[in-house]
Amino acid sequence: MGRGRYYGWKLKAAMQTEEHQETRSIRGRIEEALSRACREIAGDRIPPVILEKPRREGHGDLSTNLALLVARETGAKGRDIAEKLSGALRANPGMCPALCEKIEIAGGGFINLFLSPGALHAQLALLLKNPGRYGSSARANPLKILIEFVSANPTGPLTVAHGRQAAVGDSLARIMAMAGFGVAREYYLNDRGKQIRLLGASARQRYLDLFGRTAVIPEDGYHGDYMRGIAERAKAAEGDRWLAAGEEEAVSFFSKYAADDILRGIVRDLDEFRVRFDHWTSETGFSATGKIEECLDFLRSKGLIHDRDGAVWFESTKFGDDKDRVLVKSDGQRTYFTPDIAYHRDKFGRGFDRVIDLWGPDHHGYIPRMKAAVKALGYAEEQFTPLIVQLTTLFRGKEKLSMSTRAGEFVTLREVMDEVGVDAARYFFASMRTDSHLNFDLALAAKRSNDNPVYYVQYVHARICSIFKRLPEKLPGFVLPPWQSAPLALLKEREELDLLGLISDYPLTVARSAEALEPNAICNYLEGLAASFHQCYTKHTVISENAALTAARLALAEGVRCVVRSGLGLLGVSAPEEM
RNA sequence: GCGCCCGUAGCUCAAUUGGAUAGAGCGUUUGGCUACGGACCAAAAGGCUGGGGGUUCGACUCCCUCCGGGCGCGCCA
Numbered sequence: 160m161g162r163g164r165y166y167g168w169k170l171k172a173a174m175q176t177e178e179h180q181e182t183r184s185i186r187g188r189i190e191e192a193l194s195r196a197c198r199e200i201a202g203d204r205i206p207p208v209i210l211e212k213p214r215r216e217g218h219g220d221l222s223t224n225l226a227l228l229v230a231r232e233t234g235a236k237g238r239d240i241a242e243k244l245s246g247a248l249r250a251n252p253g254m255c256p257a258l259c260e261k262i263e264i265a266g267g268g269f270i271n272l273f274l275s276p277g278a279l280h281a282q283l284a285l286l287l288k289n290p291g292r293y294g295s296s297a298r299a300n301p302l303k304i305l306i307e308f309v310s311a312n313p314t315g316p317l318t319v320a321h322g323r324q325a326a327v328g329d330s331l332a333r334i335m336a337m338a339g340f341g342v343a344r345e346y347y348l349n350d351r352g353k354q355i356r357l358l359g360a361s362a363r364q365r366y367l368d369l370f371g372r373t374a375v376i377p378e379d380g381y382h383g384d385y386m387r388g389i390a391e392r393a394k395a396a397e398g399d400r401w402l403a404a405g406e407e408e409a410v411s412f413f414s415k416y417a418a419d420d421i422l423r424g425i426v427r428d429l430d431e432f433r434v435r436f437d438h439w440t441s442e443t444g445f446s447a448t449g450k451i452e453e454c455l456d457f458l459r460s461k462g463l464i465h466d467r468d469g470a471v472w473f474e475s476t477k478f479g480d481d482k483d484r485v486l487v488k489s490d491g492q493r494t495y496f497t498p499d500i501a502y503h504r505d506k507f508g509r510g511f512d513r514v515i516d517l518w519g520p521d522h523h524g525y526i527p528r529m530k531a532a533v534k535a536l537g538y539a540e541e542q543f544t545p546l547i548v549q550l551t552t553l554f555r556g557k558e559k560l561s562m563s564t565r566a567g568e569f570v571t572l573r574e575v576m577d578e579v580g581v582d583a584a585r586y587f588f589a590s591m592r593t594d595s596h597l598n599f600d601l602a603l604a605a606k607r608s609n610d611n612p613v614y615y616v617q618y619v620h621a622r623i624c625s626i627f628k629r630l631p632e633k634l635p636g637f638v639l640p641p642w643q644s645a646p647l648a649l650l651k652e653r654e655e656l657d658l659l660g661l662i663s664d665y666p667l668t669v670a671r672s673a674e675a676l677e678p679n680a681i682c683n684y685l686e687g688l689a690a691s692f693h694q695c696y697t698k699h700t701v702i703s704e705n706a707a708l709t710a711a712r713l714a715l716a717e718g719v720r721c722v723v724r725s726g727l728g729l730l731g732v733s734a735p736e737e738m
Numbered sequence: 739g740c741g742c743c744c745g746u747a748g749c750u751c752a753a754u755u756g757g758a759u760a761g762a763g764c765g766u767u768u769g770g771c772u773a774c775g776g777a778c779c780a781a782a783a784g785g786c787u788g789g790g791g792g793u794u795c796g797a798c799u800c801c802c803u804c805c806g807g808g809c810g811c812g813c814c815a
Contacts, residue, residue: 211754214761224757227795237795266758267795312815354815470813481741481811488813495815523742524810549743550808591751596744596808598751609777610764618777626774633774668754675755683752686762697770697779716774738777 185258185278185663186210186221192254193225196247200240201229210272212664219263219271220660226268237268245270279659280647283718286662287642290721294666296339303341305438305506306332308517308548309429310347313418314358315564316385317428319599320519322572324548326588326731328517329434330678333729338673343437343511347502350418351443357381358421359414363401365390366413370402383567389420428572432581433731445502451493454501454536455486463535473500478531500532507538515544515676523547546676548593554600570601579608582732586613589730590682612682616689616723617735623692623720624736626701626713633702634709645714646707654695655715661688665722669729678730685726692719 194208206228213222226241233240241264248254248262255262261273286293308328311321329344336342349355361380368374369390376382393401393416401409429435445451455471458464463474469489473496476483486497506514514533518525526545533543553560553570562569575584578601590612591597630637650659664684672680701712724734 209754211757213758214753215758218758222757224796227757230795269758349815352815468813472813485813490813492813494813520743520809522810526742547743547809552808594743595751598749600750612763614777615763618775622775622778629774664754671754679752680754683754683762686752690762693778694780696774700773702774738775 185274185282186667189221189248189254189258189272192248192251193223193244196244196251197225197229199247200243201233204232205229206232212660213271218265218269219261220274221272223270223272224268226264226270230268238264241268241270248272274660276648276651276656276659279656279663280650282663283647283650283659283715284643286718286721287645287714290725293721294669294725295337296666296670298339301339301341302512303343303510304335304513304515305343305345305509305511306335306515306517307345307347307506309434310349311425312349312354313421313425314354314381315383315421315567315569317425317572318562318564318569319551319553319572319575320562322432322575322584323551323588324517324519325429325432325434325572326585327548327593327678330585330589330681330730331515331673331676333731334669334678334681335673337725337729338670340673344435345438345440345506346436348422348439348441350422350441351446355414355418356410358417359410359412361386362389362393362413362417363406363409366393366401369394370399372402379565381565381567383564383569385421385567386417389417392420393417428576431576432572432585440502440505442498445505446498450505451498451501454504455497457504458500458535461535473532473535475528475531475535478534480527480531484528496528496532499529500536503529503533503543504536507533507536507542513542513544515546517546517548520547520549544676546593549596551588551597551599554598560601575601579611582617583608583611583613585731586611586616586682589678592677592679612686613732614738616685616727617732617738619689619692620720620723620727620734621736621738622696623716623723626716630702630713637706637709639713640710642714642717645710647711647714649708649711650715652695652699654691654698655712658688658691658695658715658719661691662718662722665726681726681729685723688719688722688726 190208190210193210194205197205197208206225208223208225210221210223213219226244227237229235229240230237245262245264248259256275258275258278259272260275263271263273265271306328308324309317309321311317317325332342332344357377357380361376361382364374364376364380365386376386393413401412404412455464458473463477464486465472465474470485471487472483473486474483484496485494486500487493503514516529522545526547529545530540530543534540553562560568560570579587587599630639650656661684668680668684672678699712701709701716703709727734
């Protein structure tokens, strides 16, 4: 349940008014006309106009429940309102017959619109004119959005859990960028503190072990096999110089050495996973800026801090948290929360209008206090969105795998990439809703990868590429005319019109995916487009003796290819020419 | 005990943010290439959407309640 999560950025209104003129969707234009007509009938208190694609055949290409909603507001009958609204559309020459060839009223007041083929042909023509821009929105003053994700501590390699975050976060960034926002990706590197010292102590013991010394890894230290490699590299680089060093000095060295070594691995894995961050903020570096003290001073100046029991408290209850939180412990050490507040202040200070954090489910209890902090800093609630990306439960066959970085029991992102490939892994993670737990069976991973829907979608791309490759051989002497002269009006088979309709849906799909912060909408869309293409392909041959029809169908194929490539690109998945 | 997330076909998941007869893939059954790629297509079977109440023209979706699973409730990070 609870899929009604909606981030309310008022993006939709922005879409309608600022969507780039050239790629404005048919849907957007009709929604606007309906909205205007509705205002004349019902005044200012009108519901948002949303056109949907009906599931059932016979209900038209687009449908709206607008009349039913207005009926509820005004107490009038749904069918009467629907009559008035459809009448207004019929009287609007920009709508009928330019966009709609038929309007019907069904049920208690659904308005079903049947698009005219000409409108769909025009949309394809727009796409072919500028494929690179199709689906994207241009804005006068785009919101600047910072999205922070992964941010794994450099105490071990990235796991599948991080992989899911990486796939979701990076895809969201790409989607939001296409939806017209200014997006930056951020990684927060927790490279100091207790865990890092434990890492250093563990690495030092591994190092001692290499020299045959008695080595005891701390109980709560890091026991994974990867620690051995780190120790070996340290030995190769440093020789035996740390054998004689004092514990304090040695642990400091190994802390930094191990963290740096692990970080290089993280960057390498992310790079191979096609994820690149625009900003890396290290806690060490950040601490040295004095911004944490500044932030504490700021909160104190606002009267939101008090001292009690020898500790310093932030009055987060004033902003909806259920208890106040300690910032500085009675031993003088800061809590984890303190630099995090300053860090978020810094994010906004860098000029971002919106900050999105992707967190694991173990952080959901942290949400109220971080939201409280953001509000205390003077920012509006909707400017900060923590997004919980649920865990992936791993199985090997029936065996449930436990995941613990410290104990060294985990499945790395690298293993998954090696086993199923980047395309399949990224698609898999992006295709599931972020708030659903999902099961991932490694034993079936390789086998399943062949059944993965990602191949179904990629196959469309490869098939179309193949058509173009075979063209000279199938039709010797055929000269492909420029797209703008393709006789698109010849595309009138039902399957062709279905495909055209889907192509025209792409911009809105991207916008809605960005708005809902759910990349899986792109996957759903692509799978529908792929199915529609395969059906059309099976039924209608592209290359035929009819040169005009061939040109038109090639144009349609090219349109599909562009959209598939674009959509896969949003997911960080390749669009292969052959498979 | 309190809080957050989840529960949909045998399995893994969707469902246009409250719409019309809940859909895909895998698995099972049956058809289809002398065609531009069969990694495809067509069809069948499979559902009281965990149970029960409520809200309304209409509920997988919102509210209440129970059941089941995951996670969190620190002067840890």
